Amino acid sequence: ETGVTQSPTHLIKTRGQQVTLRCSSQSGHNTVSWYQQALGQGPQFIFQYYREEENGRGNFPPRFSGLQFPNYSSELNVNALELDDSALYLCATQRAGGAKNIQYFGAGTRLSVL
Amino acid sequence: TQLLEQSPQFLSIQEGENLTVYCNSSSVFSSLQWYRQEPGEGPVLLVTVVTGGEVKKLKRLTFQFGDARKDSSLHITAAQPGDTGLYLCAGVWPKTSYDKVIFGPGTSLSVIP
Numbered sequence: 001e002t003g004v005t006q007s008p009t010h011l012i013k014t015r016g017q018q019v020t021l022r023c024s025s026q027s028g029h030n031t032v033s034w035y036q037q038a039l040g041q042g043p044q045f046i047f048q049y050y051r052e053e054e055n056g057r058g059n060f061p062p063r064f065s066g067l068q069f070p071n072y073s074s075e076l077n078v079n080a081l082e083l084d085d086s087a088l089y090l091c092a093t094q095r096a097g098g099a100k101n102i103q104y105f106g107a108g109t110r111l112s113v114l
Numbered sequence: 115t116q117l118l119e120q121s122p123q124f125l126s127i128q129e130g131e132n133l134t135v136y137c138n139s140s141s142v143f144s145s146l147q148w149y150r151q152e153p154g155e156g157p158v159l160l161v162t163v164v165t166g167g168e169v170k171k172l173k174r175l176t177f178q179f180g181d182a183r184k185d186s187s188l189h190i191t192a193a194q195p196g197d198t199g200l201y202l203c204a205g206v207w208p209k210t211s212y213d214k215v216i217f218g219p220g221t222s223l224s225v226i227p
Contacts (some may be wrong), residue, residue, distance in 0.1 A: 002156070004156070035217075042118075042204075042217030042220050043202075045215060056214065058214075100213070101145065101147070101206050101215065102159060102162075103159065105155075105157050107155050108155075
């Protein structure tokens with residue numbers, strides 16, 4: 001049990017629609033990263049937020065955007081969904097002042113785009 | 115572009131057997147992590163190795179970091195059905211404002227009772 005909760009657990013959308021995925025973590029976890037994990041692949045880094053600011057981004061287009069709130073919960077928004085966006089989306093949090101690069105992952109949101 | 119390769123991609127063994135999985139890159143990492151991911155769950159960190167040549171043991175699991183910090187291996191002794199899962203290695207590269215974590219594609223392990 002990592003204390004990281006993602007919602008919803010499963011989601012079905014159609015091409016062109018928009019989706020919002022949510023992540024909440026334990027108190028004091030002020031860094032959150034989002035990853036996309038396609039079937040049979042490792043997680044791919046989308047972006048990271050630290051104290052409500054994006055401080056790192058992977059090779060994903062601008063239609064992938066995010067937010068981090070004052071309570072350090074987070075959202076991942078994807079606009080203009082494409083079929084290839086079908087994947088497991090994972091968020092991972094890090095504890096403020098904790099050991100470097102120790103990430104706690106949620107169980108993910110499984111997104112299917114039809 | 116930093117890329118990680120893992121081998122084998124799939125592994126199916128009998129309970130009690132030993133196995134080794136490998137993680138390789140052409141890039142030098144500041145550190146390397148191993149995770150295990152079970153179906154329907156997120157990855158769980160097993161170990162972080164930092165120093166070239168470092169060996170860490172976690173019960174029946176032995177992790178080794180290559181001398182040049184470009185490769186790593188995970189050895190499991192006397193595998194058990196509970197070891198079944200996707201084993202992911204992840205290389206860490208420091209960037210200006212954050213540490214970039216790059217995952218390999220994983221080794222899917224199935225231990226048959």
